[in-house]
Amino acid sequence: MTEPSDDLVERFRAALPHTDEVRCPSAEEYWAAAVGELPFERLQSLVDHGASCAECAEAWRILGELRHEPDVAPGAMPLHPPAPEGHRPLMGRAFAPLMITAIAAGALWVAFRPAPIEPPSVERGNGSGSFHAESRPVQPPGNAVLRWSEVPGATSYNVTVLTQDLVVVHRSVGLSSRELRLPEAVGQRAAGTGLLWNVDAVLPDGRTVASPTFEVRLGDGR
Amino acid sequence: MARTRGDNGGSDPEDAATLERIRQVLIRAVQRHCPPPLAAHREDFVQMALIRLLERTTGEETTARGTSYLWRVAYTVVIDEIRRFRRQQRQAGQLSESEPGTPGPEARSEILDCLSSLQDRRRTAVTLHLQGFRTAEVATALGWTEKQAENLVYRGLADLRSCLEGEDR
Numbered sequence: 001m002t003e004p005s006d007d008l009v010e011r012f013r014a015a016l017p018h019t020d021e022v023r024c025p026s027a028e029e030y031w032a033a034a035v036g037e038l039p040f041e042r043l044q045s046l047v048d049h050g051a052s053c054a055e056c057a058e059a060w061r062i063l064g065e066l067r068h069e070p071d072v073a074p075g076a077m078p079l080h081p082p083a084p085e086g087h088r089p090l091m092g093r094a095f096a097p098l099m100i101t102a103i104a105a106g107a108l109w110v111a112f113r114p115a116p117i118e119p120p121s122v123e124r125g126n127g128s129g130s131f132h133a134e135s136r137p138v139q140p141p142g143n144a145v146l147r148w149s150e151v152p153g154a155t156s157y158n159v160t161v162l163t164q165d166l167v168v169v170h171r172s173v174g175l176s177s178r179e180l181r182l183p184e185a186v187g188q189r190a191a192g193t194g195l196l197w198n199v200d201a202v203l204p205d206g207r208t209v210a211s212p213t214f215e216v217r218l219g220d221g222r
Numbered sequence: 223m224a225r226t227r228g229d230n231g232g233s234d235p236e237d238a239a240t241l242e243r244i245r246q247v248l249i250r251a252v253q254r255h256c257p258p259p260l261a262a263h264r265e266d267f268v269q270m271a272l273i274r275l276l277e278r279t280t281g282e283e284t285t286a287r288g289t290s291y292l293w294r295v296a297y298t299v300v301i302d303e304i305r306r307f308r309r310q311q312r313q314a315g316q317l318s319e320s321e322p323g324t325p326g327p328e329a330r331s332e333i334l335d336c337l338s339s340l341q342d343r344r345r346t347a348v349t350l351h352l353q354g355f356r357t358a359e360v361a362t363a364l365g366w367t368e369k370q371a372e373n374l375v376y377r378g379l380a381d382l383r384s385c386l387e388g389e390d391r
Contacts, residue, residue, distance in 0.1 A: 005379055012334075012352045036362050047350060061353055065251040069293065
């Protein structure tokens with residue numbers, strides 16, 4: 001069980017520096033992060049930003065509070081869920097010896113259990129090692145095409161394109177092909193800079209395989 | 223899709239009740255988490271947010287996507303409103319008294335330095351925890367099981383405390 005950490009929470013919040021919010025990610029991105037729509041790398045950069053910007057930390061906290069509402073995040077459980085009311089150990093006596101044995105076994109397990117295994121570095125899907133960009137890293141801004149490798153079994157692909165400040169500038173959902181022609185306006189706006197992009201491959205059972213974040217440099221159009 | 227203002231109801235008692243609940247929760251959240259000068263405007267932020275929410279959503283859309291979609295839009299527009307207000311205040315030079323500038327290196331130091339030294343996944347889980355996310359919510363955001371998230375928060379907090387004890391000595 002996670003220890004209460006009110007002292008750390010207060011210390012953390014008091015230490016956060018204020019910023020001018022020029023480089024803050026959008027609120028839409030924060031929500032997408034909270035509902036698990038973002039690949040780990042991007043989520044991590046948003047979370048790290050929230051740990052260096054009091055204004056974004058505030059947005060995270062408001063988000064956290066909203067996420068506690070039952071119809072916002074169905075199934076979310078409190079950290080320390082209360083015991084159900086009205087529970088009565090009707091068969092307590094009959095099962096007392098069993099319970100004592102179970103408690104003893106539990107105590108032994110706690111004392112000698114192996115260290116918990118942390119989740120693998122690729123959190124979703126079946127590994128991003130083979131998931132790579134196939135388009136050129138430098139492209140003309142008015143005619144940029146993003147291509148990526150095939151993910152076996154994927155039924156569709158979702159692509160998100162962001163500026164280097166992590167502002168989403170384009171999103172395509174449900175692509176059946178493995179390429180996305182960047183809208184000319186998006187490319188022209190980013191001319192002379194780079195854009196970040198990543199792909200979520202959607203599998204038949206609804207799971208997604210997240211790609212690493214790729215970068216495409218867009219020439220200055222001259 | 224054509225979007226028409228205000229056609230998602232408010233006339234339907236259930237919709238009206240949902241909107242009222244969103245309004246109440248948003249007001250409470252802004253009051254609790256924004257500094258007092260901003261929190262004083264909470265009713266305005268939330269009112270503006272709800273107007274924009276009605277502009278951006280239609281009855282069909284809401285029905286198809288469920289109530290959680292309304293919460294999503296409500297959240298994004300209220301944060302946009304808060305940011306817009308801050309920008310205006312900043313331009314008018316009125317934010318300096320309520321929100322001090324970036325703390326110096328002494329104020330920053332310890333806890334943020336210790337946090338940044340944590341292993342990636344533990345740092346992410348612990349930061350979300352410190353921002354008020356419950357274990358299940360951390361798990362949802364990270365795409366992990368609740369047990370994995372709990373484990374990482376637990377270990378990350380232990381690392382953080384250990385680092386801070388080292389710094390305090």
